Amino acid sequence: MALAQQARPPAHAYSKSEQIPLQPFDRDTRDYQFYDEEALRVSNKIDEDLKREGARKKEQSKRQVKVMLLGQAESGKSTLQKQFQLYYSSHTLDSERPYWRPVVYFNIIKAIRMVLDELDYELTHLPLDGTTEGQALEKALAPLGDVSGEISHLRTKLLALVAMEDPLARELSGGVSVSGGRTGVFVRAGWQALVTPLGGSRGRAQQHESEEGRAMRVAQVTELAARTLAEAQQEIGDLWKHPAVRILMDNRRIRLDESAPFFMESIERITQLGYLPSMDDILNVRLQTLGVAEHSFDIDMYGSRYNWLLYDVGGARGQRHAWVPYFDDATAIIFLAPISAFDQYLEEDARTNRVDDSLQLFTAICSNKLLKSAHLVLLLNKTDLLRKKIEAGFKVRKYITSYGDRPNTYADVSEYFRAHFIQAHKRNDISRRALYVHFTSMIDIKATQGIIVNVGEAIIRTHIEKTGLA
Ligand SMILES: Nc1nc2c(ncn2[C@@H]2O[C@H](COP(=O)(O)OP(=O)(O)OP(=O)(O)O)[C@@H](O)[C@H]2O)c(=O)[nH]1
Ligand SMILES: [Mg+2]
Known part of the structure; x- marks a missing residue:
């Protein structure tokens, strides 16, 4: 009795005039049979529609590749998005x-x-x-x-x-x-x-x-x-x-x-x-991204058409909370780390060295449970600026003391940063997945287009392995 009372909706939930008593069906009438058959037909149709819709969605999701571009502010995410657009949909960028x-x-x-x-x-x-x-x-x-x-x-x-x-x-x-x-x-x-x-x-x-x-x-x-x-x-x-x-x-x-x-x-x-x-x-051009911007391209690869959804996010610290809702169904992460930034500090926190922040952020991405099955690509970006800085005589040791007495050459410095990121991945990757690493300069059209093809193919190969799709 007490339970029944508790289950009743509160008195204010319906007015008296809305309490229409239901007439029970007589099981032996033709009416009942009609309703029974009709209900069954409708129910079967709904089941079929749901099944078809489910299969269509499954097929569509197999053909859909969700790629997140991550990294601190000014790491080159939006520039990479433009390079994707230039390669796969150049007329839209042109317009x-x-x-x-x-x-x-x-x-x-x-x-x-x-x-x-x-x-x-x-x-x-x-x-x-x-x-x-x-x-x-x-x-x-x-x-x-x-x-x-x-x-x-x-x-x-x-x-x-x-x-x-x-x-x-x-x-x-x-x-x-x-x-x-x-x-x-x-x-x-x-x-x-x-x-x-x-x-x-x-x-x-x-x-x-x-x-x-x-x-x-x-x-x-x-x-x-x-x-x-x-x-x-x-x-x-x-x-x-x-x-x-x-x-x-x-x-x-x-x-x-x-x-x-x-x-x-x-x-x-x-x-x-x-x-x-x-x-x-x-x-x-420099234009800061706010929140998360979705870009869609159709890409033909290995004889099939894939719909790529590229998520370009705002990279400043105050923006990073907006990334998480996109994590659980991400096919791939492309992480950009500007390695020319060894002598720079975050605009949002003047005490944090920018390469240090990139390393910490990359570590957090590698160890994030929601991303454990995402294909992982690391782009060590802004190599053109790194080269210029080294040639202009900037000493890495002055900003990153652990660099010690290593030679201050482009080859040594870039390799030093690469080794640090690879080590962060080895120590922290939650699923011991492969890491694909490239040195990039996002403003170099020719070089970046080659990398886009390479990265794209690797992402699709992993996607095919996972979904069993050819
Ligand atoms: N020289 C050089 N400039 C680059 C490179 N990659 C990006 N840039 C420039 O760096 C600036 C910042 O690049 P964005 O792509 O806007 O950076 P972002 O990661 O999208 O930044 P947020 O939207 O603030 O998170 C732009 O002016 C780009 O043209 C690179 O490899 N070399
Ligand atoms: Mg941006």
């Missing part, structure tokens, strides 16, 4: 070229603002810097005399341009701002739809009204930025070539995004009328 124009402008304007800010800071603080390094730098700048007049003239000329940074950032981010001290533009999946060039979005009234409004604003800001850039081309060149900027850049007192020199040196081409970003521009 995106206009969307990248405001992003290229944003990258250049941000670099100019940073050069001006850091120049200001260094020129006022250097005389007070008592360190040997600071004094040596002052000595190097001394032959230039007083440059403050020249710099302030350039700043005035570039004022209108620098003022474009915020409106561009706002439009590209779609109003998103992210706390945690990181700077720049954050984009979610499908951001291109938000920056459709004028006239690009048409359709149902209400929803599209705001989209068109936004597209219009982006187009206006982009055109204004293009004009202001073209008008300031001379001053941009003068600033970039200014001997004080050169000295401070060489001594790493001015630190910019890694792709900034590429764009600053292409300023003439980029400010030309009718400029459309090239593939190299698209690969070099």
Whole structure:
């Protein structure tokens, strides 16, 4: 009795008028037989449909390959995604070229603002810097005399341009701002739809009204930025070539995004009328990913068609929690570790060396239970920048004491990092699976395309072994 009372729904769950008493069927009537047969027919049909749907889903999932691109911020995940798109669906990347124009402008304007800010800071603080390094730098700048007049003239000329940074950032981010001290533009999946060039979005009234409004604003800001850039081309060149900027850049007192020199040196081409970003521009551009962006490609391999779902994630520490929901059915992980970053620290935690963070993150991925059956690929990325740093005389030992007295050559340094990652895998991999390792430079189209084929084939082979699919 007590139990029956407990099982009753609470009085407020139904009103009295809804309590319709059910009439019991008379088992001997034809009605009952009809309902019985009909119910059985419907039930069988549902069973069949479910079975068919289940088989279809199973078949579809066998043909679906889910690949996650993981790694810290700026490791090159989105650049790899673009390389995949370029290889398997180049026409779609080609048709995106206009969307990248405001992003290229944003990258250049941000670099100019940073050069001006850091120049200001260094020129006022250097005389007070008592360190040997600071004094040596002052000595190097001394032959230039007083440059403050020249710099302030350039700043005035570039004022209108620098003022474009915020409106561009706002439009590209779609109003998103992210706390945690990181700077720049954050984009979610499908951001291109938000920056459709004028006239690009048409359709149902209400929803599209705001989209068109936004597209219009982006187009206006982009055109204004293009004009202001073209008008300031001379001053941009003068600033970039200014001997004080050169000295401070060489001594790493001015630190910019890694792709900034590429764009600053292409300023003439980029400010030309009718400029459309090239593939190299698209690969070099910096745009931080927010959350997880899904990209889908159909890939023909070993005589079958596979649907690849590529998940490109935001790599900053505050973004990593968003990766986990995608882990349990991931076919493969491609982990990117930028090994040129041995002299850099995390933007979100200035005490953590970036190679160290990559190693810790890679260890966590290897030992993650949810990922135990995922195919694992490690790309030791940004080898072009590593080579440049070594050639410029950067000493790894200064930043990573355990490097000790090993020769400071590209071959030794890259091998040292490779060995560390392989060791982390050996010690921590939860399922003792194979690890596929490649040295990469994501901005090198030819070299990366070869690696994409190689990595893709290995992933499909593992997938076929697991699913028994040919
Ligand atoms: N020189 C060089 N630059 C690279 C390489 N890989 C990526 N970059 C550049 O590094 C910057 C960051 O690359 P992204 O692909 O945006 O990095 P990400 O891992 O997606 O970063 P988040 O989205 O913040 O997690 C971009 O400007 C790229 O062009 C490389 O191998 N060499
Ligand atoms: Mg990204």
